[in-house]
Amino acid sequence: MSKLISIWGKNGSGKSTVASNLACAFAKRGHKTALVGAKRFYSDIQYLFNMEIQAGQSLRTLLSGGDSLTLNEYFIQCPSEKNIYLASLADADDCAGYRKLRVDMAVRFLNLVKKQFSVVLMDCDESVEDPLSMYSLTFSDNIIYINRPSVQSVVFAKAYGSIVAGLQIMEQLMVVHIGGDAADAALYAPFGVKGRHCALPYCKEIVQPRGGALPIMLSRGESRAAARYRREICALADGLMADGDGANSGGAQVKTDGGGD
Numbered sequence: 001m002s003k004l005i006s007i008w009g010k011n012g013s014g015k016s017t018v019a020s021n022l023a024c025a026f027a028k029r030g031h032k033t034a035l036v037g038a039k040r041f042y043s044d045i046q047y048l049f050n051m052e053i054q055a056g057q058s059l060r061t062l063l064s065g066g067d068s069l070t071l072n073e074y075f076i077q078c079p080s081e082k083n084i085y086l087a088s089l090a091d092a093d094d095c096a097g098y099r100k101l102r103v104d105m106a107v108r109f110l111n112l113v114k115k116q117f118s119v120v121l122m123d124c125d126e127s128v129e130d131p132l133s134m135y136s137l138t139f140s141d142n143i144i145y146i147n148r149p150s151v152q153s154v155v156f157a158k159a160y161g162s163i164v165a166g167l168q169i170m171e172q173l174m175v176v177h178i179g180g181d182a183a184d185a186a187l188y189a190p191f192g193v194k195g196r197h198c199a200l201p202y203c204k205e206i207v208q209p210r211g212g213a214l215p216i217m218l219s220r221g222e223s224r225a226a227a228r229y230r231r232e233i234c235a236l237a238d239g240l241m242a243d244g245d246g247a248n249s250g251g252a253q254v255k256t257d258g259g260g261d
Helices: 014-030 044-050 059-063 091-096 103-116 131-138 150-169 224-242
Strands: 003-009 033-037 076-078 081-088 121-123 142-149 173-178 197-200
Touching: 003 014, 003 131, 003 173, 003 224, 014 033, 014 081, 014 142, 033 044, 033 103, 044 081, 044 224, 059 103, 081 091, 081 121, 081 224, 103 131, 121 131, 131 150, 197 224
Parallel strands: 003 121, 003 142, 033 081, 033 121, 142 173, 173 197
Antiparallel strands: 076 081
């Protein structure tokens, strides 16, 4: 049974950091894990693993390749964790040249990835205008909304409240608060989410410079905050795998409104 999990929130909230560390937690539990950098304007997932995606292996090249989709050469195995396979836009120029994706290509891509991997993590763009992010959110078994306390996060949640309601994704939504305590953070409930909150500590070890350290799940940060972060990430991964009753669980195919794939 495959799991499609979207990591979503305002750009700069820490989505890529959470996505990369969750991928490590799933991989360490033996799950063949796909990590997809779906952000349209900048994709930094590759740098968190000290990798560099070449233009010929870019997600843009794959998704603009006409009606033929072959995944193997575009999902690059991470040298630091063999159960993680990465697909991403290559660089800033690649991001700038990324054209709006055809809906049918987005749907076919998600179906193919779900067939090949036991866990698929989508590091989504904050905007849902792009079909890949929109369909990822719509058909995810779980959606992790990253909330970092700030005025911008409050404004973002208010602005996207109607979209969350329209996509009917409340049942799959969980709020992960960066810093603080989940019980206190849950008093602020983005999109009206109640009861599905957890907190991850903020510590300097998780903020990797570009081309710098590996995700904290693969590094040797020894601070108390780093150790707590690892425990909480592992607990979150275990909870997500145990949550098999979501509306979209069971490996069902993604479909367009017209029922095609």
